[in-house]
Amino acid sequence: MIDIFTSERKLLIGGEWTLSDETFEVTDPQDGSILTRLPAASVAQMDAAIEGAKQGAQVARALPVHQRKAILQRTAQLVAERAEQYAGILSRDCSKTIREARAELRRAADTLQLSAEEASRGHGETIPFDQRPGAERRIGYYDRFPLGIIGAITPFNDPLNLVAHKLGPAIATGNAVVLKPSSVAPLGALLLVETLLEAGLPPQVVSLVTGSGSVLGDRLVTHPDVAMISFTGGLETGLSITRRAGIKKLAMELGSNSPTIVLRDADLERAVEAILSGAFGNAGQNCLGVQRVILEDEVADEFTERFLARVRDIKVGDKRSEETDMGPMISGREAMRVEGRVSEAVSLGARLLAGGRRQGAFYDPTVLRDVPQGCSLDREEIYGPVVSLYRVRDPEEAVRKANDSPYGLQAGVFTRDIDLAFRCVQGLEMGGVMINDSSDFRVDAMPFGGVKGSGLGREGIRYAAEAMTETKVVCLNLA
Ligand code: NAP
Numbered sequence: 001m002i003d004i005f006t007s008e009r010k011l012l013i014g015g016e017w018t019l020s021d022e023t024f025e026v027t028d029p030q031d032g033s034i035l036t037r038l039p040a041a042s043v044a045q046m047d048a049a050i051e052g053a054k055q056g057a058q059v060a061r062a063l064p065v066h067q068r069k070a071i072l073q074r075t076a077q078l079v080a081e082r083a084e085q086y087a088g089i090l091s092r093d094c095s096k097t098i099r100e101a102r103a104e105l106r107r108a109a110d111t112l113q114l115s116a117e118e119a120s121r122g123h124g125e126t127i128p129f130d131q132r133p134g135a136e137r138r139i140g141y142y143d144r145f146p147l148g149i150i151g152a153i154t155p156f157n158d159p160l161n162l163v164a165h166k167l168g169p170a171i172a173t174g175n176a177v178v179l180k181p182s183s184v185a186p187l188g189a190l191l192l193v194e195t196l197l198e199a200g201l202p203p204q205v206v207s208l209v210t211g212s213g214s215v216l217g218d219r220l221v222t223h224p225d226v227a228m229i230s231f232t233g234g235l236e237t238g239l240s241i242t243r244r245a246g247i248k249k250l251a252m253e254l255g256s257n258s259p260t261i262v263l264r265d266a267d268l269e270r271a272v273e274a275i276l277s278g279a280f281g282n283a284g285q286n287c288l289g290v291q292r293v294i295l296e297d298e299v300a301d302e303f304t305e306r307f308l309a310r311v312r313d314i315k316v317g318d319k320r321s322e323e324t325d326m327g328p329m330i331s332g333r334e335a336m337r338v339e340g341r342v343s344e345a346v347s348l349g350a351r352l353l354a355g356g357r358r359q360g361a362f363y364d365p366t367v368l369r370d371v372p373q374g375c376s377l378d379r380e381e382i383y384g385p386v387v388s389l390y391r392v393r394d395p396e397e398a399v400r401k402a403n404d405s406p407y408g409l410q411a412g413v414f415t416r417d418i419d420l421a422f423r424c425v426q427g428l429e430m431g432g433v434m435i436n437d438s439s440d441f442r443v444d445a446m447p448f449g450g451v452k453g454s455g456l457g458r459e460g461i462r463y464a465a466e467a468m469t470e471t472k473v474v475c476l477n478l479a
Pocket of ligand 1: 256454
């Protein structure tokens with residue numbers, strides 16, 4: 001069993017657990033209490049981790065597929081068996097309630113199991129070379145090879161499953177990984193790395209380097225020996241990474257201000273429930289969480305009335321209580337940022353229908369209407385428990401409004417009309433469209449990622465695994 005709070009925490013560099021001169025506090029956002037102290041690595045320690053990962057890449061590449069598979073399967077099993085213990089830890093440093101932490105644990109075990117299955121799918125294919133005159137009597141194929149060292153940088157909101165989405169496919173495809181987890185919620189990453197080692201992963205294959213993103217993350221991003229950066233986080237950080245990375249593969253899972261459209265023939269009860277959980281789950285700190293609800297005129301009033309009634313039922317409070325629906329935001333500072341954006345929208349003419357109150361890191365579930373086009377609440381990702389309701393005349397206007405955003409991760413559409421559903425699918429500029437679900441729907445095996453400011457590339461185990469390999473073509477001239 002892993003004792004995360006009392007044992008002295010170390011960095012994992014070149015297969016060795018190593019202390020650092022500096023440390024930083026990890027706190028519980030609910031009450032500010034200090035949970036533990038973690039090492040804040042130096043730049044030299046990040047360099048040593050990357051140097052060690054070169055050896056790790058050789059070890060990872062040489063691991064036969066059956067061993068990669070067995071390690072990932074065993075990790076999935078351990079995570080599932082310890083779900084209750086791990087959920088208790090996970091719900092401390094991030095803003096998840098205990099029920100949300102349990103749900104993340106189930107998903108992380110699935111993600112690791114999917115990664116184990118993906119290990120045996122690293123196929124290439126044969127190629128018919130005689131496609132042009134002069135290329136006859138050749139036979140060949142392409143195969144897929146690990147990239148070498150993957151730099152993985154992860155955010156605070158799903159602190160275990162989003163790490164599993166990077167480590168799982170990297171290990172499945174025979175790569176070494178240097179992981180720089182979120183500094184505000186790093187405990188999920190620690191749990192996963194320790195569990196992988198316990199399941200038999202050679203320790204050189206994964207390095208764990210905790211500390212400042214702008215210093216250590218930047219070093220990882222700019223280092224010439226790192227072949228790929230797999231990043232999940234905010235647009236601003238994503239922009240900095242793309243500017244500074246140089247020639248290496250990039251996978252960018254960024255944010256959004258996701259829309260969900262409710263058309264006149266929608267099943268309103270279903271729409272209300274899905275949008276409620278999609279908007280306020282994890283206190284709205286979710287890249288595909290519902291931020292903009294676009295209502296066709298005919299259903300706007302009824303939807304609003306039913307939605308507000310359900311918003312009033314949400315129990316906000318102690319995240320460790322089984323009764324709680326919504327916990328705090330990740331910090332008081334983040335809650336103040338959200339408060340400022342809402343106040344700005346109200347000062348510009350938006351109407352507050354529910355919420356709008358802050359207490360420390362807690363921000364009430366908040367609903368607005370008449371949010372002026374172009375204000376920051378309309379354009380930017382709010383990343384908090386705030387939903388704006390918009391009213392439109394017809395489905396075409398709904399799609400235009402949904403697309404009027406610098407982001408394009410996922411959208412939801414509620415309608416019973418299959419033709420309308422497909423017109424929306426065609427028109428929406430998004431990485432995914434969920435019919436009769438909110439934008440918040442995801443299973444871990446599906447291709448996941450966005451267009452525009454929402455990112456580059458796709459996660460979902462198979463798609464991440466493909467990105468973490470390079471093809472090599474082989475051709476035999478038999479002439
Ligand atoms: P963030 O501030 O961008 O941080 C993400 C990670 O990047 C952290 O580990 C951070 O380290 C590190 N970092 C910070 N500055 C860096 C730099 N200059 N170079 C390299 N790394 C750097 O994001 P967050 O606040 O943790 O997470 C919220 C954002 O993530 C939201 O925008 C959300 O939409 C997005 N997100 C997207 C997805 C998706 O799949 N599309 C999923 C979840 C979240 P420190 O913690 O040490 O600063």
